Amino acid sequence: MPELPEVETVCRLIRPKLVGRTLGASRVAWERTLGDLTPRRFAHRVRGARARAVRRRGKFVVVELERDARPAGGLLIHLRMTGRLHVDPPDFDRGPYVRVAVDLDDGNVLHFLDVRKFGRFRHVAEPEEALGHLGPEPLSSEFTPERFYADLRSRRRFLKPLLLDQGFVAGLGNIYVDESLHLARLHPLQASDSVSRKKAHALHRAIRTTLAAAIEREGSSFDAFYRTPEGQPGSYQDQFQVYGRDGKPCLSCGRRIAKIVVGQRGTHLCLRCQRRYPTRS
DNA sequence: ATCCTATCCTGGCTGC
């Protein structure tokens, strides 16, 4: 499922094909993909607007639009689990899962695909406002070890559900939370307000290291779903330490990786490397 | 404040 590294990869690859383009007619095969707007209102807002920037915020692809050099809102695209973006040549057949298609002034077509229909392709008048609920970007300079430590201590929640909360940190999902917790040697059920400064700093470092390494490998692909806009799979799945490795030996200590459920999410961890602490026996 | 559950969806898997 696309998380920060996958969405970052998508942004990087579609940016050169989208920036500077003027949008034309659109076709909508699944209306709920648009959120609140009807296809008619969506088409009206988008047609004739020019893409001035493509960026990522959390797990959103943000396409900033303008008309006559004045801001014209933006596209907020969320891939959820199975969404994909492609810029295709004219008349290219992307198959049965195309939910939204938007013509570009160079003849190409922006396609949004989504097998499970959870993804969203919305136009909003005020992107900043619509993204205001998101927490800090984990790879930005505002995400400091000390701020992270203070934020952890200010809540009383299990680490895993807290890290999945987009209002706490933006962009982490099930895979990279499991990987980061393992790298930091922390248990997903550790209470956030019980984490020491040292451990908080280790987790901060683990999150950044994991995300940066995954971006370098263009994200993770382990099923038929995530592909880059070029159609290529990512390769970070080859680096997984715990995700999807239940029953296999921990690459650090050899113990079998366990799979438990935390907050209704499949959760992978090494019960030897990731102890809850303070440990009582 | 935090937790839990249901909802949205479909392809793919399991088990009979």
Next chain:
DNA sequence: TGCAGCCAGGATAGGA
């Protein structure tokens, strides 16, 4: 082989 049933999973809403 065919088919029913279950599962994954991000975000959000509503209830406890």
